[in-house]
Amino acid sequence: MSLRSIPSIVFALIIYNAVVFVSGGTEVLSNSLFEMPMLSGGHWSFKVGDAIILLTLFLLFAELIKSTYTSTSSLVDHGLSMVLFVVCLVEFLLAPLAATSTFFLITVATAIDVIAGFTIGIRVARRDLAIGGMEH
Numbered sequence: 001m002s003l004r005s006i007p008s009i010v011f012a013l014i015i016y017n018a019v020v021f022v023s024g025g026t027e028v029l030s031n032s033l034f035e036m037p038m039l040s041g042g043h044w045s046f047k048v049g050d051a052i053i054l055l056t057l058f059l060l061f062a063e064l065i066k067s068t069y070t071s072t073s074s075l076v077d078h079g080l081s082m083v084l085f086v087v088c089l090v091e092f093l094l095a096p097l098a099a100t101s102t103f104f105l106i107t108v109a110t111a112i113d114v115i116a117g118f119t120i121g122i123r124v125a126r127r128d129l130a131i132g133g134m135e136h
Helices: 010-023 026-030 048-066 072-094 101-131
Strands: 032-037 043-047
Touching: 010 026, 010 048, 010 072, 010 101, 026 048, 032 048, 043 048, 048 072, 048 101, 072 101
Parallel strands: none
Antiparallel strands: 032 043
């Protein structure tokens, strides 16, 4: 098994757990990393939770790109993505510190990764069979 088989969204899960469990509460997610005045006169505040979601979105994009490749490591990746989704779902339902919108969105990203990974994988495999002359 190569490192490429490991779902990259696991890093968002690790960072979330490190930030929330080390700090002892979910209040840290509301801490502002920076604020910017906007042309409208309002102020945009970028919070710790927002940074974790942004990281999750980038990692989800990388996972979707990875799902377009067909190899034996992609099968392992899909399986590990499913395990990661189950871990996130169980943690969301059972751990009080995971009962946040930030963690819910990480869980949704893992679900999208699983569904898209299998869907794209099947589609790519069909195309590969059609190119190989196996399908009419």
